[in-house]
Structures are given as structure tokens and as C-alpha cells.
Amino acid sequence: MRIKYRQTVIVILGVQTMLICYHMLLSSENSLAKRMHLNSKSLDIFLPQSQSSKMTKKVNQTNTLQLMKEIHVTNGDCINIMYPAELLKEESWRRVDEKENAFVFSAYIVEQSGKIKVVGASTRSIAKIFCQYWHLMPANDTIIMHEKPANIHVLPESHGKKYSGSVFICPGVPSNTHYISLVTSQCQVPLHLLKVKNGRAPQKYQRKFTVCLKPLHFRYGRAYELVEWIEFNKMLGAEKIIVYNYSIAMNTDQVLNNYVEEDIVEVVQWDLPIKSYTWPKTSDTVDIHSIGMIPMLQDCLYRNRAHSEFVINVDVDEFIIPHSDNASTWSELFTQLPSEYDTYIFRNTFFRKEWTSYINQFRNKIIAQKFNIISLQYFEHEDVIFPARSRSKYFTRTIKEDKSLMIHEVSGSRSYTVPVELGLLHHYRNWQNYKDTSRRIVDKTVLIKYGEKTNHRVQKRWEKARKCKTGYASFKNNFGEAVRI
Secondary structure (H helix, E strand, C coil): CHHHHHHHHHHHHHHHHHHHHHHHHHHHHHHHHHHHHHCCCCCCCCCCHHHHHHHHCCCCHHHHHHHHHCCECCEECCCCCECCHHHCCCCCCEECCCCCCEEEEEEEECCCCCCEEEEEEECCCCCCCEEEEEEEEHHHCEEEEEEEECEEEECCCCCCCCCEEEEEEECCCCCCCCEEEEECCCCCCCCCCEEEEECCCCCCCCEEEEEEEEEECCCECCHHHHHHHHHHHHHHCCCEEEEEECCECHHHHHHHHHHHHCCCEEEEECCCCCCCCCCCCCCCCCCCHHHHHHHHHHHHHHHHCCCEEEEEECCCCEEEEECCCCCCCHHHHHCCCCCCCCEEEECEEEEECCCCCCCCCCCCHHHHHHCCCHHHCCCEEECCCCCCCCCCEEEEECCCCCCEECCCCEECCCEEECCCCCEEEEEEECCCCCCCCCCEEECCHHHHHHHHHHHHHHHHHHHHCCCCCCCEECCCCCCCCCEEC
8 A cells, every 4th residue: 555655646746746847837938938028139020030040949939920920010100010020031032912913032221311222023014012111129119110102113124024123212211221011002011021231332342343143043053164253253353252043053052152151252042933944944934034134133233332342244154354465354454444434344255165176285274174164275256246235244333323234234324335455255155056167266365364373273272172063074084175964
């Protein structure tokens, strides 16, 4: 009997202990949640998930979201409208309306008056858009929201597609705006929240040249090409390179991560929700031109406006090359150009990759072959040099925000066409026209000015990235002609 009695007592005490621990746990969570609700500095609901994740992991996610949903506007317009904190997330494309007539990606404050430009895409049927400005005061848990109509600037170069690149212009408001959302009717609960970033021109720039790269796509895996492009542009004068990623292969991701760690490259995830090009190609309708390159260019402008004097638009198979004898960098080239222009346009010529490589023996050519350095294997271009605004690319000043970056020119900008004897856009492309007998021009500018440095920089980079695959296969001795896979 004594043994059974002792066993019963032990069981009862164990159950009591479990109940006490469970009660303490609930009290602790409720107390923490209550403290966080009362003090928004603790419950970081006013910040994007990347900044608040460490805190919210300590609290039951369901309870945290419930607290978020209970917060409403206390001052300004649309009193009592819910503050949708659960919509805060990392930079990404978001819907404006249920019918998907418009999408938005990023927002930048561009004037001291508070004017904000929101980068996105829209159909022609979009009629009215309202800007909701969210101003958060953590000290007293106050949320102020103002609402004003937006101006919609639908950009050209849609190429007949369903969606065009668009900039939604939100007039300024007196208070500081932390987040902004766009809606199609007044006092509507939004489908997104965008963090408002600084896009104001500074008194002094951190850097002179920033290069922005068209969204990489089709599971881009030609890492050898990307390494050459980055190293060459650094040599020419790029201080920062912004790479937009729509779809890349693992080897490219590894290479880019190395550059990101060194603060040379910034990767922007371009999770475009609109139907674009696919690989392998399908018969599906393409609803936006060139993977949304037009809105990408606007984001490039505003993203760098607070940091860089110029932004440069070139693709991964293009290089803007100084051609004058006494200029090897873009800074040296600019000393030979008039300074009063906003945009400098460089004319294009094609270096044809399907033509038999121009045989030219030079020191360390074997390295150029080993790493498949394109600019050191093709030295013949077409006789044609395209006129400005036809396949051309450009440098443009960031200080003037009221302009639109197009693929081959900048509208609303005073432009200067750089003479070809001073600078030229080298464009390396295979047109697969192997029977072409048109006149060829031999141009060894890249070899003479940059050959040794390019070889050295590319080789050094691949030594740092030994574990990364280049994206092409080579012969067993590693010194034969590279064969792409």
C-alpha cells in the first residue's frame, strides 16, 4: 500500500509541476507580447521582416500576427484603417490591385518636399491610383497615414506588351514617411507596403560611376562571361555594380556571392510576377518587354541617386571602351568631353563571335583561351557603326531625377553623342550568320590597352573562386579552346 501511495503522490506532484511550468510559460509569452504591444520598440512591427525576425521568433508567430492586425491608423486620413504590418517583407514585386492592373517594386523619396517615386509596371487600363503615406511614431504607438492621388507616368518602349514600365509619382507630405502603399480607391486596405528609401541627391557623392546590369535570366550560367565583364568594368572605372537577378544558375550565384562579400557587387532579386521570357522557349504570351528592363532602369537611377554621380547602362556582352590614345579609363575619357550634358551616348558596333577568330599572337594568349575571355579572342567588328539611339548605351547623371531611362537613350535629358574616335560601345555577339562575307574591321584597342591587365585580373579572380564552375568545359590540359556547355 505504501508503495502505491508513494507512486500516486509522485504522479500528482509531476502533474502539478507540469501545470505550473505550462502556466509560467503562457504568462511569460503573454507578458512579453503585452510588453511588445505596449512598446513598439520591442515588438518591431514597424520594421521589415529582415530587421524584426530575431525578435518575432521569440514570440508565437500566430500571436504576433494577431497583435499586428489589431493596429490601426490613429491620425491623418482614413482613421481606423488597419495598418497591415504583416505585408512588410524584403524588397520584391507586389500587386497593387486584385485585378493585377499594376505592380510595384520599390519607392524612393527624391525631394526635400517629400515627393516619392514608386517604380513598377501597369496596364493601359489603370485609371486612378492613390498614395498612402505611413508615418510611424514608436514612442507612443501612433500611426499616421495620409492619402493623396498619384500621377501615373507610363513609360514608352512597351513593344506592344500588356504591361509597360511605370513610375507612380506621389506628391510630398509634411511628415516623414517610413512606408508607402498604392491603392485604387480611397481608404482601401493595401495589398503591399514598400519601405521608402533615400533617393535625394547628396552634397557630395560617394562614387562617380555605378554600372547596372539588365536582369540575368534563362538560369544564366556563363560565369566566365560575367567574371570578365565585372573585372573589365572595374578596370574601366566602375566603383559599384548592381546585378539584377531574375534567374541564374548555381555557379553564377556562387561567383556573385564572392563579389558581394567584397562590397563590389550588389544583387537585387528581380522576382518579376509578370510573364516574361522562358527557357526553353514556349508559346506562352510574353506580357512585358525584356524581363522588365524599363522599370529596372528607373530603379537603378533612384537606387543610386544618393550615392553615385553617374549610372551606366550596359549588358553583359557590352563594354564602353575609351578609344583616344591618352584615355584608358572613363574618368580620363571625361576630361575630353564637354561637361554641361546630362547624358553621354556611345554608338554601337558588333564584334562578331561567329567569325573565325582573328589570329593574333600576344603574350599570355593561352590565359585568355583558358578562361574564355571573349574580348581577347575577337578583334574584328562589322563595318557598320550604328547611329546614336540605335543599339547605343550611355552614362547619365543621377542628379536630375525628372527623366526616364530607356534602353538606348534617356528621355528628358540633354544628351551628347560621344565621337567614335573618343569612345565606342563594343558589342560581342554571335548572329549565327556563318556565310557572311561583309567587310570586317580589325580593332585591337582592347588588346593593346587592356590585354595584360584583363588576363591578370580574370586569372586572379578565378584563383579566388576555385570551387566555382566557369560555365564552360575545356580540354584535359586546360589550355585548349574553350567549349561552352
